[in-house]
Amino acid sequence: xxxxxxxxxxxxxxxxxxxxxxxxxxxISGGTEGRSMASIPEYYAGKNVLITGATGFMGKxxxxxxxRACPEVRALYLLVRPKAGQSMEQRVSDMMxxxxxxxxxxxxxxxHQKIIPISSELTQPGLAISxxxxxxxSACINVVFHCAATIRFDEPLKHALQLNVIATQQLLSLxxxxxxxxxxVHISTAYANCNxxxxxxxxxxxxxxxxxxxxxxxxxxxxxxxxxxxxLIGDRPNTYTYTKALAECVVQQEQxxxxxxxxxxxxxxxxxxxxxxxxxxxxxxxxxxxxxAGKGILRTMRANNDAVADLVPVDMxxxxxxxxxxxxxxxxxxxxxxxxxxxxxxxxYNCTTGGxxxxxxxxxxxxxxxxxxxxxxxxxxxxxxxxxxxxxxxxQYWILVSHKFPALIYDFVLRLSGQKPQMxxxxxxxxxxxxxxxxxxxxxxxxxxxxxxxxxxxLTPEDRRTFNFDVRQLNWPEYIENYCIGTKKYVLxxxxxDIPAARxxxxxxxxxxxxxxxxxxxxxxxxxxxRSQMARNIWYFVVSLCFKFLSYFRASSTITK
Ligand SMILES: CCCCCCCCCCCCCCCC(=O)SCCNC(=O)CCNC(=O)[C@H](O)C(C)(C)COP(=O)(O)OP(=O)(O)OC[C@H]1O[C@@H](n2cnc3c(N)ncnc32)[C@H](O)[C@@H]1OP(=O)(O)O
Ligand SMILES: NC(=O)C1=CN([C@@H]2O[C@H](COP(=O)(O)OP(=O)(O)OC[C@H]3O[C@@H](n4cnc5c(N)ncnc54)[C@H](OP(=O)(O)O)[C@@H]3O)[C@@H](O)[C@H]2O)C=CC1
Numbered sequence: 001x002x003x004x005x006x007x008x009x010x011x012x013x014x015x016x017x018x019x020x021x022x023x024x025x026x027x028i029s030g031g032t033e034g035r036s037m038a039s040i041p042e043y044y045a046g047k048n049v050l051i052t053g054a055t056g057f058m059g060k061x062x063x064x065x066x067x068r069a070c071p072e073v074r075a076l077y078l079l080v081r082p083k084a085g086q087s088m089e090q091r092v093s094d095m096m097x098x099x100x101x102x103x104x105x106x107x108x109x110x111x112h113q114k115i116i117p118i119s120s121e122l123t124q125p126g127l128a129i130s131x132x133x134x135x136x137x138s139a140c141i142n143v144v145f146h147c148a149a150t151i152r153f154d155e156p157l158k159h160a161l162q163l164n165v166i167a168t169q170q171l172l173s174l175x176x177x178x179x180x181x182x183x184x185v186h187i188s189t190a191y192a193n194c195n196x197x198x199x200x201x202x203x204x205x206x207x208x209x210x211x212x213x214x215x216x217x218x219x220x221x222x223x224x225x226x227x228x229x230x231x232l233i234g235d236r237p238n239t240y241t242y243t244k245a246l247a248e249c250v251v252q253q254e255q256x257x258x259x260x261x262x263x264x265x266x267x268x269x270x271x272x273x274x275x276x277x278x279x280x281x282x283x284x285x286x287x288x289x290x291x292x293a294g295k296g297i298l299r300t301m302r303a304n305n306d307a308v309a310d311l312v313p314v315d316m317x318x319x320x321x322x323x324x325x326x327x328x329x330x331x332x333x334x335x336x337x338x339x340x341x342x343x344x345x346x347x348x349y350n351c352t353t354g355g356x357x358x359x360x361x362x363x364x365x366x367x368x369x370x371x372x373x374x375x376x377x378x379x380x381x382x383x384x385x386x387x388x389x390x391x392x393x394x395x396q397y398w399i400l401v402s403h404k405f406p407a408l409i410y411d412f413v414l415r416l417s418g419q420k421p422q423m424x425x426x427x428x429x430x431x432x433x434x435x436x437x438x439x440x441x442x443x444x445x446x447x448x449x450x451x452x453x454x455x456x457x458x459l460t461p462e463d464r465r466t467f468n469f470d471v472r473q474l475n476w477p478e479y480i481e482n483y484c485i486g487t488k489k490y491v492l493x494x495x496x497x498d499i500p501a502a503r504x505x506x507x508x509x510x511x512x513x514x515x516x517x518x519x520x521x522x523x524x525x526x527x528x529x530x531r532s533q534m535a536r537n538i539w540y541f542v543v544s545l546c547f548k549f550l551s552y553f554r555a556s557s558t559i560t561k
Pocket of ligand 2: 053056059080083163265266269285
């Protein structure tokens with residue numbers, strides 16, 4: 001298996017083998033090729049597209065953009081499972097009524113006719129797709145986008161393997177039966193190789209041969225698997241990144257039979273522009289942290305102020321994904337016409353921002369805080385004031401003072417008023433969540449993203465506008481502001497017209513804090529200082545020192561005027 005950077009990855013003869021062994025999607029035919037190919041909407045016109053994970057965060061944005069920007073697409077087949085007592089048809093129809101689809105509904109009110117749900121549970125043999133559906137898909141699908149995965153960091157290894165690796169393998173088998181398949185696009189993560197500091201657009205050797213692991217875990221019971229998981233995942237932080245690396249390997253094993261692109265986004269955040277700025281629908285990754293900070297619950301977190309926060313907006317990731325699907329398919333057709341017999345290879349796109357338009361966690365903290373002060377969330381627990389620190393002890397100190405102590409007081413008040421205590425429980429869950437994220441916010445990585453830049457150079461000017469993934473255009477402060485507003489509007493379903501009331505609530509919290517601090521000082525005075533002569537002397541000494549310092553400061557500032 002050729003997995004090292006030096007592996008022959010010659011882009012069917014059209015790419016360039018770089019001196020570092022890294023294949024780049026070079027400016028084929030002097031950069032004019034893009035203009036001779038069909039545009040992206042032209043390519044998708046009349047195509048049948050299969051999408052997994054369409055009910056997820058990225059899948060929904062993909063479905064929406066495809067319907068809106070490529071209105072001539074023939075049909076979207078969505079592999080969906082029934083869930084929480086809802087049939088898959090019900091889930092898909094609920095999904096289409098959500099706000100995300102407002103724009104496409106305006107331009108094409110009948111867009112739902114293009115959506116065909118297919119019942120599928122990806123963890124089951126044969127993906128639990130009926131034989132009739134297998135036949136139907138094999139006969140008509142032209143492009144596959146594989147987005148489904150478990151993205152939980154604490155997923156038991158067996159389940160993560162089942163969904164992220166075995167299901168991918170099964171989907172590839174299905175893809176091989178598809179008679180008209182032109183492109184298979186697999187969504188991976190930029191952190192699949194987070195055990196490396198510099199990550200090229202190549203598939204690295206897997207930590208273990210996937211088949212061997214699948215065979216060995218099959219007979220082990222869950223408790224044994226749990227015990228050996230830390231040894232297996234080694235220098236990766238969780239089962240998610242580990243299984244995503246294995247998934248890349250199983251995808252690579254089919255690269256000579258299928259036309260494959262692998263997209264590796266870093267931390268996918270709210271939308272930049274489309275369909276609306278700031279669209280987000282979940283608590284994953286930074287969104288949950290932003291909300292917890294905006295609600296005044298999160299006051300401290302371990303993160304490196306100077307580390308690059310490699311966030312990438314979801315609409316940019318989806319634009320790149322659609323462009324990669326187009327390029328993979330059109331490019332293959334050309335090489336087939338040329339009767340090129342050389343082996344194909346999967347093309348990897350690191351979809352990241354840090355190398356091109358870096359922004360740091362310290363800056364994120366600043367902009368998130370100021371945004372939530374301008375546009376506060378409703379019913380905040382305390383005034384938003386979160387600080388990040390890379391110092392472990394400092395963080396522990398603030399957890400005690402700013403998280404646990406207020407939670408205890410709050411729960412005590414709830415108990416007194418006959419209600420169930422809840423704050424400590426919320427903090428315990430928050431600590432678990434941020435504990436799992438700290439690995440990603442405490443260090444930075446360097447991703448090579450040349451394939452992304454070069455893909456952009458292949459687009460027509462019109463496609464470059466419609467499928468914009470030029471991360472240089474991101475204005476971070478504006479993006480973060482929209483992101484925070486998006487969490488308020490779309491995740492918490494809060495109304496923007498309630499902002500004055502939310503501000504009033506923050507003022508009330510500030511007054512409570514002032515009152516509490518005053519009472520605390522009086523209490524300390526009465527209990528500790530007023531009772532001892534020595535404590536009183538120290539107190540007067542400190543107060544007079546402060547007074548002298550203030551007088552000196554005032555005098556010196558008058559002189560300098
Ligand atoms: C101002 C400061 C700036 C600095 C800011 C630094 C940000 C630094 C981000 C790095 C980000 C790296 C991202 C890697 C990039 C990929 O590769 S993408 C894959 C990303 N995957 C994830 O983010 C999944 C992480 N989440 C999980 O694994 C699970 O949700 C957890 C955290 C283990 C919790 O599991 P659980 O206890 O079973 O519960 P679950 O039902 O999932 O959620 C429980 C509660 O926690 C909340 N929650 C879930 N996730 C979070 C979260 N991230 N935060 C807070 N609450 C959360 C839920 O809303 C829920 O609350 P309720 O609705 O019950 O009130
Ligand atoms: N979000 C991020 O920050 C990043 C995500 N990625 C990758 O992007 C892809 C999409 O992520 P995202 O949209 O955020 O994830 P979500 O968790 O939002 O969506 C996951 C999707 O997978 C589906 N799915 C999960 N289990 C099954 C199953 N057993 N059978 C059928 N479908 C299933 C879910 O369906 P259901 O609704 O039924 O649960 C859902 O549609 C993933 O491959 C992820 O690794 C990469 C980098 C960052």
